[in-house]
Amino acid sequence: MSTLARKKGVGAVIWDYLTTVDHKKIAILYLIAGGIFFLAGGVEALLIRIQLAVPNNDFVVGGLYNQILTMHGTTMIFLAAMPLVFAMMNAVVPIQIGARDVAFPFLNALGFWLFFFGGVFLNCSWFLGGAPDAGWTSYASLSLESPGHGIDFYVLGLQISGFGTLIGGINFLVTIVTMRAPGMTYMRMPLFTWTTFVASALILFAFPPLTVGLILMMMDRLFGGNFFDPAAGGNTIIWEHLFWIFGHPEVYILVLPAFGIFSEIFATFSKKRLFGYSSMVFATVLIGFLGFMVWAHHMFTAGLGPVANAIFAVATMAIAVPTGIKIFNWLFTMWGGNIRFTTPMLYAVAFIPSFVMGGVTGVMNAAAAADYQYHDSYFVVAHFHYVIVGGVVFGLLAGAHYWWPKMFGKMLSEKLGKVTFWLFFIGFHLTFFIQHFLGLMGMPRRVFTYLPGQGWETGNLISTIGAFFMATATVVLLINIVVTTVKGKKADADAWGDGRTLEWAVASPPPEYNFAQTPLVRGLDAYWIEKMEGRKGLTPAEPLGDIHMPNPSILPFIISLGLFIAAFGFMYHKQHSWSLFVGIAGLLITLGSMFLRSVIDDHGFHIHKEEILEAENKGVKA
Template sequence: MSSATAQRNSFAAVLWDYLTTVDHKKIGKLYLYGGGFFFLLGGLEAVIIRIQLIKPENDFISAGLYNEMITMHGTTMIFFAAMPILLGLMNAVMPLQIGARDVAFPFVNALGFWLFLFGGIMLNVSWLTGAAPDAGWTAYAPLSTTSPGHGVDYYVLGLQISGAGTLMGGINFLVTIVNMRAPGMTYMRMPLFSWTTFVISVLILFAFPALTVGLFLLMFDRMFDSAFFDVALGGNSIIWQHLFWIFGHPEVYILILPAFGIFSEIFATFSKKRLFGYTAMVFATILIAFLGFMVWAHHMFTVGMGPVANSIFAVATMAIAVPTGIKIFNWLLTLWGGNITINSAMLWSLAFIPSFTIGGMTGIMVATSVADYQYHDTYFVIAHFHYVIVGGVVFGILAACHYWWPLMFNRILNEKLGKWAFWLFFIGFHLTFFIQHFLGLMGMPRRYWVFLEDQGLDLGNFISTIGAFFMTAGVIVFLYNAFYSWFKQGPAPQDPWDGRTLEWAVESPTPYYNFKQLPLVRGLDALWLEKMEGNGKLAPAEPVGDIHMPNGSILPFLISLGFFIAGFGFIYQTTSDLAYILLYGGMGMALVCMLIRSLKDDHGYHITKEELEKEAR
């Protein structure tokens, strides 16, 4: 066999492996690849927006294309970049942290990923059909119900398909944490990242149905001539805002709480100290999640709810500052007196504290309902939520990549390149968004295609755009680092950071069954506890025996492909007879695959004790 043929066969084998895998570690990588691609796409859209606003009355892109850009940037970054990358990290790390061999429902886990991917592709196919959604990432009615063309239809179907996958992921993580923790891994011994995974899974379970209902009503209005949001026919356009934000504000915590868990792990590891106030951190996480469902209408202070409703939601919003403040001080006290190592992961984590705190302080400002009449729909709000989402979530994702890269890819990212990427992105971030607070206070409205000369907005917008270029350079250096480490760096050693939690106890690279013997957990920071007692490794909770693992399956991919095809049928059912073939064919394909799965006698496979002992030798 020639080397070229061997390479093709090898590539085909790897491709088939990832198309059919139900291994949580490989699915975690798939989420990172998919979310990373959409992150780059959303970032490109952001750069185009900033180029358009680099000078007054610019004509770099048209007004219609600008509306599409701001819609696609927001939608892509929230639903198809930040969310799936975090789900990828949870998939890769959480089962190892709790001492499990896999998630509770591996098949459903794979299905959740493919639904997300096809939902993201569905949304972005709109670029190729001549009309991307243009009603803003929040798709407020009646703008979204009256938007011409099929752009908003792609928005609706893309989010419905991907949202189903996210809901499956949340349920899966809940069942995994409740039922599959290692012996001795009580709830109050779980690492903070696993705790935040558990809490945001509850948020997903209760928040996503509100979005699903809103999307169905929007779909009925657009495709089947109903009138849920049409005021002229007895509908109510404000209902869309309630449904969207009943989902949308818990979504902020679905994004930020995993980042909080990431920083908690990194601060403890690189300070060589137990996380200060662990119990308080757990209950602060739960309280943030609880209060997150009580604040949605602070996005709606200007719609006319009245002073009583506005006051109630303002007070509830300010209350969230209390558990968040507990977390900030506990991180600082974890660092206090610690034997601190400053590396790339730690730089991102340290930069998060002041950056996110600025976002929190401006959050209190916009929570003041009377003052919000001044801030609302200005660049002050843009600056606020980017300080939360980028200064919190994106910093957390990049910190996690540097921290867990050896676990996921068996390589350590280059430190010099990591620090270059950090400083470029960090400086660019503050250049881009800090100045936008002042642009907003000066009256610059959000979502506007151009701004006029002689309004005092020229310099601020120019600085903001230069900052976006710096952020872009930082991302490029990070990507180069990823490829450089893969081709130039040697395999990572086991436990390169002298870690505290169970994911660092597994072999490197991680076996597909994770643990040959389930570990016995004897306290918080289980691995560190064993190290301090001189054991060097975890005590097993069971003898070496057969291990049962699930089989791979192509069915999750085919089910998701079926829904993807059917989505085009829904979008074009009023304009093309071919649409019904796509609609019924796609739904039929998905249902047949579900039937095959339900009838299939899939008991997985066993790795015998003898095979495990042979591997050990």
């Protein structure tokens, strides 16, 4: 049954990935799918910037521009950033806590396939009569009026992929609570594990409001409901609240794991213990907590009244405090450290000023009275791109370079990596810095063109040039990936030489059982402690024995496929009467597979001691 080190045909590899429940392979699936959606969202961004490069342009106008703009935001948040964060979590967290897999491997695969089919469904809209066009926030007053099926694709696609995210979040919570190796207390967990833990808790509490909002929207759009229609006694503001009760924590769901990635990188490449570990943990939890009390700062101009605006303004500004704690801790980690400027470290260092700028404009936006000026202008666009790109995307790129050898067993080229970094860094600031001023000069968001003579021409042209720098950086990254996959040098277990956490103690890529023997964790930075005491490996916490593994299964794929079919069926039920039966058939496929999963006993299999010994000996030689 073991699949250790065996050459396989293409079909067998595809089948292996379709049925896998191994967290490391699911990480690769998330990385590939999220990467493809990232490219799609990037192309959409380029189209937007080309359209805005000169005044009175007619490259993509009106409705098509709205669709591209909506899909850029939706794709980047839900289909690129989220899965790439999950890719990092899946690749690293179980190994960092000394576990052999996540708590529910089957659910892990189900979470991925739900996200994937939800994303594919959403993007099918391009070929089936037009994409959603009411912005990524899809405010009900606008989206209920949208003709065609664009918004239906948005509602059903996000619902399906949202289930996947919720499942993934719960899975990581349970994994971190119950599957830590002996000695891995909460206050010895690496910071990436901590941020994953808090981000998963945020997913647990933030996604249900989105689910509720999407269900209400689905009722209104497809089944004659009136939740958001004021003419029929509904209230359009309810959508805005539900969306932002989800939407604000979502920002922290994305950025906290990025903070975790940077914390690992700063410590590793400064060759120092992370400064202020316990205050970092405290700040992470506090950001997660405060993240739920600030959502209405997205709605200052919706007419909440001065009391509500003041409360949400102050709560928002309070978040600057724990974030500031983190920034200073990173600076002090580098202070006096033995710094190596590798590619991940470059991203980490560049992240600090970039993210601080996003934070400062965030506090500016939080001042409710001033926000009446900034609202719906390019100032806001500049702000959130500084936070999301300068924080999350830098974090993901840093993490991808940092853990690439762990995931694929090959080092990415440092030379090409640094080219990517500089192109991306320069392009990013070129694109978005000038947008602050465009916003202050009055340029509105989401509008597909502008007239000449308002002083916006130069700024927009610079911004477009910057976007092409970022596109070039992405192409260099892809070349880097292809080149290293073909002829990269094999990575050691401790690929960077200064690894501190448990993932650097196992082979690159790790064997499917991760640890031949569950390790005993004797402090923060468990692997570093062992290295400093002159040991080669980890102190085992158990004798070598047979390892129990879960069986692969195609059911997660089929469950998700059923929902994908059902979504099409229910979407077209008003035009075609037979369509309802397609929807019911899809649900039957999903429920039938769930039934099969429940009644078929699946006890998994064992990897025997002898096979493990053989594999471990080979790993040492390689």
